[in-house]
Amino acid sequence: MHSLIIVSNRLPVKVKETIEKSSGGLVSALEGLGDQYDLQWIGWAGGVVDDQQKRQEITTELKERFNFTPIFLSQEDVDDYYTGFSNSSLWPLLHYMPCNARYEDKWFQKYREINQLFADKILEQAEPDDIIWVQDYHLMLLPAMLRKVKPDMTIGFFLHTPFPSYEIFRCLPNREELLEGLLGADLIGFHTFGYLRHFRSTVLRILGIESEIAYIPVEHHRCAIDVFPIGINTQGFQNFIDSPAFSRRLKALRKIYAGKKIILSVERLDYTKGIPHRLEAIDRFLEKTGRKDVIFLFISVPSRQTVPEYRELRQEVELKVSQINGKHSTIGQVPVHFLFRPVLPEELCALYVLADAAVVTPLMDGMNLVAKEYIFCQQEKSGVLILSEFAGAAQELPYASIVNPYNVRQIADAIQQALEDSEEEKKRRLEPMKKRVAKYNAQFWAKSFLKTLTSKDEKETPIETLVLTQKALAPLQDASRPALFIDYDGTLAEITNLPENAAPSGEVEQLLFSLASQDQFEVYIIAGRRRQEMDRWFSKFRLNLIAEHGYCYKEKGSGRWVVLVPDADLSWKDQLREYLNLFTAMTPGSFLEEKTASLVWHYRNSDPEFGEWKARQLVSELQEMLSNLPVEIHHGKKNVTIVSIHANKGSTIYHLLASNQYDKALCAGDDETDESMFRLSDNAIIGVKIGDKEETEAEFRCSSPKAFRALLNKLLSRPKNTAPLKKTEVFTVNRSNQS
Numbered sequence: 001m002h003s004l005i006i007v008s009n010r011l012p013v014k015v016k017e018t019i020e021k022s023s024g025g026l027v028s029a030l031e032g033l034g035d036q037y038d039l040q041w042i043g044w045a046g047g048v049v050d051d052q053q054k055r056q057e058i059t060t061e062l063k064e065r066f067n068f069t070p071i072f073l074s075q076e077d078v079d080d081y082y083t084g085f086s087n088s089s090l091w092p093l094l095h096y097m098p099c100n101a102r103y104e105d106k107w108f109q110k111y112r113e114i115n116q117l118f119a120d121k122i123l124e125q126a127e128p129d130d131i132i133w134v135q136d137y138h139l140m141l142l143p144a145m146l147r148k149v150k151p152d153m154t155i156g157f158f159l160h161t162p163f164p165s166y167e168i169f170r171c172l173p174n175r176e177e178l179l180e181g182l183l184g185a186d187l188i189g190f191h192t193f194g195y196l197r198h199f200r201s202t203v204l205r206i207l208g209i210e211s212e213i214a215y216i217p218v219e220h221h222r223c224a225i226d227v228f229p230i231g232i233n234t235q236g237f238q239n240f241i242d243s244p245a246f247s248r249r250l251k252a253l254r255k256i257y258a259g260k261k262i263i264l265s266v267e268r269l270d271y272t273k274g275i276p277h278r279l280e281a282i283d284r285f286l287e288k289t290g291r292k293d294v295i296f297l298f299i300s301v302p303s304r305q306t307v308p309e310y311r312e313l314r315q316e317v318e319l320k321v322s323q324i325n326g327k328h329s330t331i332g333q334v335p336v337h338f339l340f341r342p343v344l345p346e347e348l349c350a351l352y353v354l355a356d357a358a359v360v361t362p363l364m365d366g367m368n369l370v371a372k373e374y375i376f377c378q379q380e381k382s383g384v385l386i387l388s389e390f391a392g393a394a395q396e397l398p399y400a401s402i403v404n405p406y407n408v409r410q411i412a413d414a415i416q417q418a419l420e421d422s423e424e425e426k427k428r429r430l431e432p433m434k435k436r437v438a439k440y441n442a443q444f445w446a447k448s449f450l451k452t453l454t455s456k457d458e459k460e461t462p463i464e465t466l467v468l469t470q471k472a473l474a475p476l477q478d479a480s481r482p483a484l485f486i487d488y489d490g491t492l493a494e495i496t497n498l499p500e501n502a503a504p505s506g507e508v509e510q511l512l513f514s515l516a517s518q519d520q521f522e523v524y525i526i527a528g529r530r531r532q533e534m535d536r537w538f539s540k541f542r543l544n545l546i547a548e549h550g551y552c553y554k555e556k557g558s559g560r561w562v563v564l565v566p567d568a569d570l571s572w573k574d575q576l577r578e579y580l581n582l583f584t585a586m587t588p589g590s591f592l593e594e595k596t597a598s599l600v601w602h603y604r605n606s607d608p609e610f611g612e613w614k615a616r617q618l619v620s621e622l623q624e625m626l627s628n629l630p631v632e633i634h635h636g637k638k639n640v641t642i643v644s645i646h647a648n649k650g651s652t653i654y655h656l657l658a659s660n661q662y663d664k665a666l667c668a669g670d671d672e673t674d675e676s677m678f679r680l681s682d683n684a685i686i687g688v689k690i691g692d693k694e695e696t697e698a699e700f701r702c703s704s705p706k707a708f709r710a711l712l713n714k715l716l717s718r719p720k721n722t723a724p725l726k727k728t729e730v731f732t733v734n735r736s737n738q739s
Contacts, residue, residue: 002037002127004038005133006030006039007041007139008042009135013062013068015049029446040067043070080107081114085111088101088307090172091161095164096164096165122142130153131154131156132153133158133453134156141177147184147221154454155186156185156187157188158189159188160366161366163196163198163202170205183209185223186223186453187452190225190228191227192395196225200225214226228448228449229396229445232437232441234442237377240345241379249347250354253347257295259293260294263282263418265297265300268301268303269300270303276313277408278405280320282335292330296335296336298337300339324336353379353380357385358385359386360391361388365388368393372397376434385400399433466699475686478664483664483665483666485668486668488502488529491705492705493705504538508709511712513541515712518716525541528600528641529548529595534554542557548598548647549648550564550652565646577592580618587606589603590606598644599642600639601641602638603615631643635672641673648676654680668702668708669688678697686699
């Protein structure tokens with residue numbers, strides 16, 4: 001039986017004089033998988049335990065009793081990783097509250113350090129076929145850390161909070177590293193499609209990675225994304241309702257609140273929950289109606305009291321409660337009852353059953369299970385759920401009274417309407433929500449996520465028809481006159497936002513020196529760039545150069561560029577220049593680049609979606625305008641190229657292959673302008689497409705420039721095959737295939 005290793009910030013235990021297991025929806029959901037997996041759990045044991053002997057005792061007991069593995073944190077760890085970055089930097093931004101966010105460099109350094117601590121602990125005990133399921137925002141770096149060490153590990157990640165829009169998430173100084181950390185997972189789960197949509201948009205705008213609706217392509221794997229609304233532990237709540245303790249507590253509460261209407265609020269005391277706004281709505285309701293038979297019962301569970309904003313919130317709430325009670329109380333009636341403490345589950349269920357309405361109005365919430373708990377517990381009568389439109393649960397519970405939590409008048413009116421609705425109307429709205437909550441519970445959520453994570457069809461189906469391997473390049477070693485035709489931008493080197501920043505350096509420069517110093521392969525570097533730029537960048541390497549998409553070429557050691565078609569008609573450039581400048585003016589961040597035989601409109605620095613929309617519009621209009629002119633239109637990677645039909649990589653390479661009698665050639669490129677190389681129909685060509693999205697006529701694919709460079713380095717390090725060749729076939733090609 002394979003192990004399922006759950007990884008979360010906290011273990012579901014309370015470590016005091018004795019160790020007690022906590023209850024909750026997540027725990028019960030995962031315990032239901034015990035017949036399919038050997039369940040393990042890794043997480044912080046809670047509190048600070050400095051004594052090494054005590055740590056060992058806790059570790060032994062947790063392992064023997066529950067199969068839990070504890071992580072121990074120092075006080076500094078708790079302050080910087082948990083209280084600091086997790087809850088003072090990440091939490092407010094994930095909930096659309098940048099004004100509450102604070103940031104310190106040392107907090108993120110500690111966050112990275114603790115994520116690595118979790119990774120090391122997982123790697124110590126995980127077996128090759130184990131499944132790792134990481135929970136929530138405290139561990140956003142963890143998937144990539146695991147992937148780096150064990151690329152084939154099965155890793156899932158579920159975010160229990162919202163994921164905000166790009167404009168909010170980009171406020172984080174370490175936004176790139178956090179996103180890259182998440183993309184190490186095989187599957188990322190969200191509560192709602194809105195959060196998934198924001199994540200895709202953020203990855204596009206910050207990392208520049210385009211995605212499909214169901215996955216994001218990452219180097220060496222693809223990260224699936226999907227929606228899994230979490231449910232509640234329905235069986236656990238039913239057990240509480242069936243217990244004698246529940247019956248006793250319900251009877252006592254009915255006596256206490258006889259003749260009263262109960263409006264219930266249950267949540268952690270957190271600034272995301274909208275409690276001050278709700279209190280303002282209650283004040284307005286009492287002023288408007290003057291009702292003396294309504295009790296507003298607030299159960300506020302203490303939370304993160306070491307964070308200054310939470311201490312300030314408690315003071316604000318207690319002051320507002322006092323003001324409302326002072327304003328609206330009578331000798332026998334106090335309208336707002338505020339309990340700053342947790343309650344036993346039997347008592348909570350009794351309050352759910354007793355309440356005429358539940359007001360669940362967070363300013364932003366990933367799901368909010370209180371809403372579902374209240375719905376499930378309505379088994380004797382039909383209560384009304386007043387629910388914020390900004391809670392994830394609102395998308396699943398449309399028959400609730402949906403309100404804007406910032407609109408205190410709307411909340412007040414919803415409370416009044418809940419008290420006035422007929423029993424028949426309340427039942428009509430409640431029943432379909434009860435059915436959904438009962439069916440799609442916590443166990444259903446866990447099983448759905450794991451089924452998707454472990455789906456072999458989706459996970460293991462290769463994006464490439466044929467993946468480029470070292471073995472696929474082996475025929476080059478057997479050739480008597482092999483040649484390499486390698487595109488530069490997006491193939492040999494990563495594409496940069498500004499073209500002038502793509503000059504070879506670091507790893508790319510070292511590879512170019514290696515290519516120039518070997519004598520086994522004839523090497524051509526191809527680019528869409530101007531001749532002057534090619535000379536400036538590549539003159540120090542003894543390599544053949546092809547510029548402007550094949551318009552001209554220069555042999556190594558030569559100081560002269562050869563233009564294949566010197567009398568090509570380029571008059572169309574004057575007709576288009578003004579038109580393309582108009583698109584540049586309409587698309588912020590775009591610019592026009594002019595070359596001898598082409599005009600290139602770049603939009604890499606524009607908003608990705610707006611730029612793509614304008615590019616499609618431009619291509620469509622150009623195809624109509626230029627149908628009778630000697631040009632080709634290519635919609636490449638963040639650019640639209642209008643190029644003379646005589647500036648064609650395929651035609652130029654055809655000329656060089658035939659005139660030099662190369663018997664085997666590698667042609668590698670990354671976008672539409674390279675397809676003319678791949679259309680050279682001959683067994684002597686090894687066509688390689690860099691990237692895994694666009695359709696191609698190339699025989700092989702390679703995921704990224706980095707992966708392609710690694711294969712080239714291996715090719716150069718392998719000695720030439722000295723065995724006698726069985727046959728040498730000089731390159732021939734059907735010229736009719738060339739455009």
